[in-house]
Amino acid sequence: MGRAPGLVYAPGQREIDALSEARLREALTLRQRRRVRRDTTVALRGQLFESDHGYLAGRVVTVAYCLLDEPLAPVVELEAQRIPLRLVNPVHNAHVKRPARRAASGGASAAGQPVAFDPGGALLVKSARDAALATGADDVDGEEDLDAIF
Secondary structure: OOOOHHHHOOOOOOOOOOOOHHHHHHHOEEEEEEEOOOOOEEEEOOEEEEOOOHHHOOOEEEEEEEOOOOOOOOEEEEOOEEEEOEEOOHHHHOOOOOOOOOOOOOOEOOOOOEOOOOHHHHHHHHHHHHHHHHHOOOOOOOOOOOOOOO
8 A cells, every 4th residue: 555645745754856947947848749831930829930941841840948938939859959940020021032942843743754734735635536536537546446356
């Protein structure tokens, strides 16, 4: 069984932990996972913070901040780095050129080749196929008739 509450909470029986500023700060530090927006901003406790590191855009990161800090001073913890965030100034931020993101795929497929996108060409092929079917042509696609084989 356990000990009686009187014995557990007696002043002479308990060891008091030395409370330091560092231990208190670590205990009151909150860590949350957030997705960094495309403009490298993160919303935290109703405020918007930004980073100068463009490679963070679109990534899910761990944002840490201490409840003792006033004003709030969050940092991004990523791969053993602590990247500080700063409060966004909306007027100034409207005219700032954004940093480059990670390697942008800009119309490229997963293999790095451009994706063929030609809606006009697809409509042209469809209309030519419809016209050939209307005139009664058997071989519209230039392929042999598979119905004759089966």
